[in-house]
Amino acid sequence: MVEIPSGSIPSAEVEDVELYHPHSWWTKYVFSQDAKIIAVQYSITAISIGLVALVLSWLMRIQLAFPGYFAFIDADHYYQFITMHGMIMVIYLLTALFLGGFGNYLIPLMVGARDMVFPYANMLSYWIYLLAVLILAAGFFAPGGPTGAGWTLYPPQSVLSGTPGGKDWGILLMLTSLIVFIIGFTMGGLNYVVTVLQGRARGMTLMRMPLTVWGIFTATVMALLAFPALFVACVMMLFDRVLGTSFFMPAIVEMGTQLQHGGGSPILFQHLFWFFGHPEVYIVALPAFGIVSDLISTHARKNIFGYRMMVWAIVIIGGLSFVVWAHHMYVSGMHPAFGFFFATTTLIIAIPTAIKVYNWVLTLWRGDIHLALPMLFALAFIVTFVNGGLTGLFLGNVVVDVPLSDTMFVVAHFHMVMGVAPILVIFGAIYHWYPKVTGRMLDETLGQIHFWITFLGTYAIFFPMHYLGLLGVPRRYFEMGETAFVPPSAHTLNIFITVMALVVGAGQMVFLFNLVWSLFRGREAGGNPWRATTLEWQTPQTPPAHGNWGRDLPVVYRWAYDYSVPGAAEDFIPQNVPASDGVTREAPA
Amino acid sequence: MNVILLFLAAIAAIIIWWLSGQRLTSKPWLETGSVQLPDQHGTERPPVPAVKIGLFVFLGVVGALFSLAVSAYFMRAASADWWGMPVPRLLWVNTAALALSSASLQWAKREAQHGRMESLRPALVTGLALAVFFLAGQIQAWRELTAAGYVLADNPANSFFYMLTGLHGLHILGGLAVLTHTTVRAFSTEVAPDRLRLSVDLSAIYSHFMFAVWLLLFALFAGWANDFVDLCRTLLN
Numbered sequence: 001m002v003e004i005p006s007g008s009i010p011s012a013e014v015e016d017v018e019l020y021h022p023h024s025w026w027t028k029y030v031f032s033q034d035a036k037i038i039a040v041q042y043s044i045t046a047i048s049i050g051l052v053a054l055v056l057s058w059l060m061r062i063q064l065a066f067p068g069y070f071a072f073i074d075a076d077h078y079y080q081f082i083t084m085h086g087m088i089m090v091i092y093l094l095t096a097l098f099l100g101g102f103g104n105y106l107i108p109l110m111v112g113a114r115d116m117v118f119p120y121a122n123m124l125s126y127w128i129y130l131l132a133v134l135i136l137a138a139g140f141f142a143p144g145g146p147t148g149a150g151w152t153l154y155p156p157q158s159v160l161s162g163t164p165g166g167k168d169w170g171i172l173l174m175l176t177s178l179i180v181f182i183i184g185f186t187m188g189g190l191n192y193v194v195t196v197l198q199g200r201a202r203g204m205t206l207m208r209m210p211l212t213v214w215g216i217f218t219a220t221v222m223a224l225l226a227f228p229a230l231f232v233a234c235v236m237m238l239f240d241r242v243l244g245t246s247f248f249m250p251a252i253v254e255m256g257t258q259l260q261h262g263g264g265s266p267i268l269f270q271h272l273f274w275f276f277g278h279p280e281v282y283i284v285a286l287p288a289f290g291i292v293s294d295l296i297s298t299h300a301r302k303n304i305f306g307y308r309m310m311v312w313a314i315v316i317i318g319g320l321s322f323v324v325w326a327h328h329m330y331v332s333g334m335h336p337a338f339g340f341f342f343a344t345t346t347l348i349i350a351i352p353t354a355i356k357v358y359n360w361v362l363t364l365w366r367g368d369i370h371l372a373l374p375m376l377f378a379l380a381f382i383v384t385f386v387n388g389g390l391t392g393l394f395l396g397n398v399v400v401d402v403p404l405s406d407t408m409f410v411v412a413h414f415h416m417v418m419g420v421a422p423i424l425v426i427f428g429a430i431y432h433w434y435p436k437v438t439g440r441m442l443d444e445t446l447g448q449i450h451f452w453i454t455f456l457g458t459y460a461i462f463f464p465m466h467y468l469g470l471l472g473v474p475r476r477y478f479e480m481g482e483t484a485f486v487p488p489s490a491h492t493l494n495i496f497i498t499v500m501a502l503v504v505g506a507g508q509m510v511f512l513f514n515l516v517w518s519l520f521r522g523r524e525a526g527g528n529p530w531r532a533t534t535l536e537w538q539t540p541q542t543p544p545a546h547g548n549w550g551r552d553l554p555v556v557y558r559w560a561y562d563y564s565v566p567g568a569a570e571d572f573i574p575q576n577v578p579a580s581d582g583v584t585r586e587a588p589a
Numbered sequence: 590m591n592v593i594l595l596f597l598a599a600i601a602a603i604i605i606w607w608l609s610g611q612r613l614t615s616k617p618w619l620e621t622g623s624v625q626l627p628d629q630h631g632t633e634r635p636p637v638p639a640v641k642i643g644l645f646v647f648l649g650v651v652g653a654l655f656s657l658a659v660s661a662y663f664m665r666a667a668s669a670d671w672w673g674m675p676v677p678r679l680l681w682v683n684t685a686a687l688a689l690s691s692a693s694l695q696w697a698k699r700e701a702q703h704g705r706m707e708s709l710r711p712a713l714v715t716g717l718a719l720a721v722f723f724l725a726g727q728i729q730a731w732r733e734l735t736a737a738g739y740v741l742a743d744n745p746a747n748s749f750f751y752m753l754t755g756l757h758g759l760h761i762l763g764g765l766a767v768l769t770h771t772t773v774r775a776f777s778t779e780v781a782p783d784r785l786r787l788s789v790d791l792s793a794i795y796s797h798f799m800f801a802v803w804l805l806l807f808a809l810f811a812g813w814a815n816d817f818v819d820l821c822r823t824l825l826n
Binding site (some may be wrong): 117118186189191194195198205207221228231235236243245247260262263264267268271272303307315323336493553556560562578579 | 604611616620659679745749756
């Protein structure tokens, strides 16, 4: 056993806190200050609005494969669907679900705290998020409909009358909703960060934290620094649209009339937007990285390979992601030296990311792999992420990006790497932690059906899209029309993709049914069905009661990955088992 | 984007400094047993309260917000249609008011630490009144500028002036809400001195920070920041 030098460990111990105890059904389940309830509220809201975005993607795909089949899908509606689909999926589903949902549920339980440190702000965070979602959804019912500016909202088109919602309510509701979302997120984000810093149980050093917590923690720090960029951009665009300033608006003629604007810089908006937008990719990816590490380790019954490297890689990726934003702007034009700089930093990110992929694979190597549902989704994630990541290496280069930038290749790339990959982790994580949240297992057969439809189906959708992109099929187009360089067979492929998209979307109904059905009919899970080591599985009750830990806070004696320790009675030793009960190991000479 | 990159470099330095104390090179797989915590030795300082850490993280967020807005200011100011705008003399008075407000909160903090309630109350009220005066002065400055014909949409310099002072004013307003709450509690009889001390401490930190932000913004509007940037550019070339 290695002696730990005392005095060098920062205090993570808090005195046991006086919890706020709810007095009525309303304060217990609706205006709750319990992070676990808030997590469920966040998840349900995010998944609900995500389903809206799923239906929007169906409508877009139907238009691409069967142009004109539905009369109501005209060009304006198509752009509105694209915009809302993108914005909802990236911000209101993925960000909210990973940080607001998993962050709220897992951080206090995994670090051994009774709750978040500021429960009231945490509650406010959810209600403000809900308000943002409602403002966003109000766009569908507003005069002129939601904005159709594309999810990047590039000015000047986003606030002009040629774009749906540009001179109506659409863009106003979108910008307001984003501002409200950011305010709400900041309240939640402060909670996640300070809880990790100050709320850890006795003995839980940073290097004993599960990688899930590391991922969510780093992503939250990044989000707190990156979201202000979107905030500033939204405020400035609101000024331009409502008060007639010219932050972003150049001199422009709209429908034959010269507008008051002049001299503004659309590129300035792009800088602000992507200064938020690129870290956003990793705000979604890092929690996924963390969660998938824990799933793989638990279900391969083996300690995570290279834990320190994994932690360092998370931190380094978080740092690097702030200096690559302009690789989204190659086609906007820039000094060649900048293009070189941003291409280089982009490719450098591949190094820590590749380290993580190797470590996942090496964790699997000679592990005792249980192909439970969370493991299946984790494996599917690795494959999908590698695929999407490799095309990222293509697009990170200026000369390759410029011809490919406006084609379906880019759509395929980012859907693989930040659409499908994180969603697979979300599914894996729900199959993994559902027993803790509800006390019952999700149904295995339904889960298998859901997994194979989702995994194979998303490949059938997005893999051929790379090919379409290389053919030159443009993205963002409402319909193709007569295009000389695209062969007619591309259309056949488009039909195939649409049919698969319909199937995959419908396959998610199996999952939703499973969530509801298992809540009542699922097999009783017990406290620790996966025989996992981390603290959330060691709570005295399942689902964990208010205050999580009963009378005494847990004490942490070991890291989160003591699986298959030689000489131990069981193949896992929970983090709160003292040294004498498990086995101690000698440091290698 | 240079301003925000500088700001992020500072944040990164703080994070690296903090991480360097967290034994990131330890090998947790070889360690078992509960870790010895420093406060068991009794010689350590009391742990920093969570709210205080929370405030510092929040100040990081606010700092990022203003750094980004200032970055945008510089990028937009590089274009040809930018005319500088005069700085109303009233801003000097406002700056003095905010400085004094910050100073009296520092005074209140010292009084609270020594538990002197009777001098804490006037200090808090002074700080509060001066901050309100600052806000009223800012609005008066807006009115003067508008009356002189410097309206919001006229020129990007004007737009930035109104937007940045507006954002700053909103942050002061939020601070005022908390400060009012603290002041009211200071006058009530049944308040735990520890809690009050912490509240006063946090209010003082926040007001110093917002004063620093104001100084930077003021330097920007008065044109000194541009001179400074020009100087740097000359030195680099």
